[in-house]
Amino acid sequence: MTTATFPRSGTSAPPLVGHPADSSFMQELAFKLYLFFMVSWFLHLPARLPALGALRVDLLVVVATAGLIFVSAAGSNQRLDTRINRLLLALFAYSIVTLPFVEWPGSVIRHGIPELTKAVVFYYFTALLVTSEQKLSRVLFVFVACQAFRVLEPLYLHLTTGYWGSAAHMGGADFLYRLGGAPSDIVNPNGLAAVVVTVLTFAHYLWTGTSLGRVAYLGLLPLLLYALTLTGSRSGLVALAATFIVIWFQSRRKGLLALVGVAVVMLAIPRLSADLQDRYLSIVDQNTKNATTAQARVDGIKADFGVAMRRPLFGHGLGTSREANGNFGRRARVSHNLFTEVAQELGFVGLTLFTVLLLSIGRSVRAALRTLRSSSTANPLLVRLCCALQVWFVVNILSSMFTYGLSSYDWYFMAGLANVMTLLLAATPAATDAREPEASPAAAGPPHVQPITPPHGVRARRAQPVRPASRGVSARSMR
Numbered sequence: 001m002t003t004a005t006f007p008r009s010g011t012s013a014p015p016l017v018g019h020p021a022d023s024s025f026m027q028e029l030a031f032k033l034y035l036f037f038m039v040s041w042f043l044h045l046p047a048r049l050p051a052l053g054a055l056r057v058d059l060l061v062v063v064a065t066a067g068l069i070f071v072s073a074a075g076s077n078q079r080l081d082t083r084i085n086r087l088l089l090a091l092f093a094y095s096i097v098t099l100p101f102v103e104w105p106g107s108v109i110r111h112g113i114p115e116l117t118k119a120v121v122f123y124y125f126t127a128l129l130v131t132s133e134q135k136l137s138r139v140l141f142v143f144v145a146c147q148a149f150r151v152l153e154p155l156y157l158h159l160t161t162g163y164w165g166s167a168a169h170m171g172g173a174d175f176l177y178r179l180g181g182a183p184s185d186i187v188n189p190n191g192l193a194a195v196v197v198t199v200l201t202f203a204h205y206l207w208t209g210t211s212l213g214r215v216a217y218l219g220l221l222p223l224l225l226y227a228l229t230l231t232g233s234r235s236g237l238v239a240l241a242a243t244f245i246v247i248w249f250q251s252r253r254k255g256l257l258a259l260v261g262v263a264v265v266m267l268a269i270p271r272l273s274a275d276l277q278d279r280y281l282s283i284v285d286q287n288t289k290n291a292t293t294a295q296a297r298v299d300g301i302k303a304d305f306g307v308a309m310r311r312p313l314f315g316h317g318l319g320t321s322r323e324a325n326g327n328f329g330r331r332a333r334v335s336h337n338l339f340t341e342v343a344q345e346l347g348f349v350g351l352t353l354f355t356v357l358l359l360s361i362g363r364s365v366r367a368a369l370r371t372l373r374s375s376s377t378a379n380p381l382l383v384r385l386c387c388a389l390q391v392w393f394v395v396n397i398l399s400s401m402f403t404y405g406l407s408s409y410d411w412y413f414m415a416g417l418a419n420v421m422t423l424l425l426a427a428t429p430a431a432t433d434a435r436e437p438e439a440s441p442a443a444a445g446p447p448h449v450q451p452i453t454p455p456h457g458v459r460a461r462r463a464q465p466v467r468p469a470s471r472g473v474s475a476r477s478m479r
Contacts, residue, residue, distance in 0.1 A: 023072040030068035031129045035142050037061045037121075041409075042146035047184045062121055069128050079127055079423060084364065084415050087357040088123065092116070094350055095318040102317035103324070112319025112345070115407040122409045126416025133381055136420060140206060140385065143413075147199045148220065151192065153182040155227045165189070168232060168279075170289045176275045179230035190403060193236020196228040197243055197395060198410075204247060205388040209380060225264065229272060232279050234294065235402035242398045246391045297336060297402065304335040308343035315347035319407065338400035345406065358397070358411065364418040365389045368425055382421055389417060 037058065039045065046053035095113065099105040130136050157163035158179055165180030166189050181187035187195065203220060207213035228236055244261055251257050269277070275289075282290035307329045308315070316324040321344045326332025335341040342351045369386040372378040396410055405411065 026068045026072035027129065027131070030065045030072070031135060033061050033065045033068070034125045034129050035138065037065065037125070038139070038142050039146060042143075043149060044184050044186065047186075065125060065129075069125075079131075079419070080124075082127075082364075082419055082422070083360050084123075084357065084419060085127070087353065087360055088120065088412075088415070091350070091353055091357065092120075094353060095346065098314040098346075098350075099317075101314040102320070103311060103315075104317045104320050107320045107323055108317040112317060112407075115319050119407050119409045119412050121412075123412035123416040123419075126413060127419040130416075130420045133379060133424060136385070136424070137381060140202065144199060144202045144206065147195050148203070150181065150185055150187065150195050151199060151224060151227050153185070154179055154192065155223060155230070157182060158230065169293065170275065170279070174275075174289065176232055176279060176290075178232040179227060189231040190233045190235055193228050193231040193233035194239065194399060194403070196224050196231075197236065197239045197399075198392065200224050200240075201243055201247075201391050201395065202388050205384040205391075206381075209384060225268070229268065229276065232276055234280065234283050235399055237280055238283070238402070239395050239399045242395050243391055246394050250387060250391075300330065301335070301337045301340055303330050304337060304340040304344060307335075308340055308347075311347060312343075313347045313349055315343065315345045315350060318345050321345050321404070334404045336403055338403065338405050341404045342406050354406070357415075361411065361415050361418055362393050362397075364415075364422055365393055368418070368421050371425060379424075382425060385417065385421060389414060389421070 040052070040058055040061065046057055095108065095116070099108060102108060126139065130139055154163060154165060164177040165182070166178045167175045168178055168189075170176050178189040179192065180189045181192050200221070203217050207217040225240075228240060248254055248257050248261075272280070278288045279290040282288040282294045285291065286295075304321075304325060307324050310316075310324075310328060321334045321341045322332055324344050325335060335344055339351060339355075342354050346354065365386060368382075369390060372383045372386055392414060396405075396414075
């Protein structure tokens with residue numbers, strides 16, 4: 001039974017929303033809305049269901065979730081008191097403060113800031129709403145399941161209807177069909193390959209802890225690899241190789257894993273079409289039809305760097321890489337290199353700030369993994385998530401050499417997971433014991449013994465000496 005307490009005279013009553021039960025309900029509702037937002041965002045539900053698109057359901061869910069977080073903001077300041085959050089706020093403030101000095105401030109307000117806000121939502125919602133290991137498991141399940149669906153849907157359409165989704169120029173009059181995202185998904189072949197690598201990384205670490213998970217992982221793995229080969233993505237193949245290498249370094253069964261990798265390569269190469277083989281060989285061989293496009297990618301990065309040097313300090317403005325390349329570069333497209341993209345939009349001052357943000361994410365994951373490995377009572381979920389984040393971080397850094405991503409969700413969702421993992425780790429008993437060691441028995445002094453008094457009316461008997469038990473007799477037989 002709960003007893004109501006009333007404020008003393010001269011003090012104001014606490015607001016209704018401050019009640020723990022109300023705050024807990026609002027946080028739980030906000031968390032469920034966040035899960036729905038993840039499903040809607042990754043699977044593009046407004047594009048599949050026109051009624052949801054007309055309602056702008058994603059915007060409504062984000063506003064409702066943010067409102068619930070604001071009303072029930074218990075402990076939010078502590079959860080956001082991190083270096084990553086301060087750097088993220090500094091990046092936002094920098095993008096706004098430098099508006100008078102950029103090339104196209106109108107494009108920043110109309111396009112750049114809204115797109116970055118959509119991505120940063122993943123950081124704040126993850127950091128503020130994932131407050132337990134159970135919620136972390138649910139978020140990770142929804143995330144991996146949605147990414148796996150994004151891969152399996154176009155693969156199913158390809159096998160049943162011959163769907164490809166994209167094509168690439170190989171030089172001359174030749175074109176190569178490439179598997180892209182489903183008709184309702186907005187992702188090109190390189191992006192689909194990145195999704196494949198993401199699913200593979202998280203499924204490898206998070207699903208292999210149980211028998212059912214291992215079966216699901218082994219059943220999904222061939223489909224993921226087949227879909228990646230159909231994308232014709234050279235950056236995706238490099239990311240896959242980097243993922244395998246990092247997993248191999250972390251594995252305890254390096255010999256077996258190496259044999260499996262060699263077997264997969266030997267079985268996959270003969271089954272690729274001649275055009276796909278030529279495209280993947282162009283990574284290392286200049287005597288292929290696709291070598292010209294590979295060299296064009298390198299030349300494009302150099303040209304993008306030249307565009308960035310037009311405004312080296314503050315850039316052309318957040319979200320204006322396509323506009324800058326269209327006016328001062330070769331083609332009107334976003335720079336296919338994360339660092340030249342950031343340099344074009346935010347200048348080299350902003351690039352330095354963004355690089356420090358990435359380094360902070362990497363250090364947070366590395367510090368958490370070091371702490372988990374030194375603990376004998378670490379939660380297996382946190383250990384597996386930390387390993388997956390470490391692989392994902394390394395692979396994204398390598399992939400950023402061939403793709404853009406300043407306003408992509410990847411880095412900010414990763415930062416949110418790193419923040420949650422650090423807070424959950426700090427709340428574990430092992431971490432608390434490490435910060436506050438117990439006092440030694442000698443320093444604590446002898447324990448206080450409470451004398452035993454017989455019940456009222458019962459006469460106490462004289463204590464009888466206890467005879468030692470004979471050998472082979474248990475304490476139970478002495479009664």
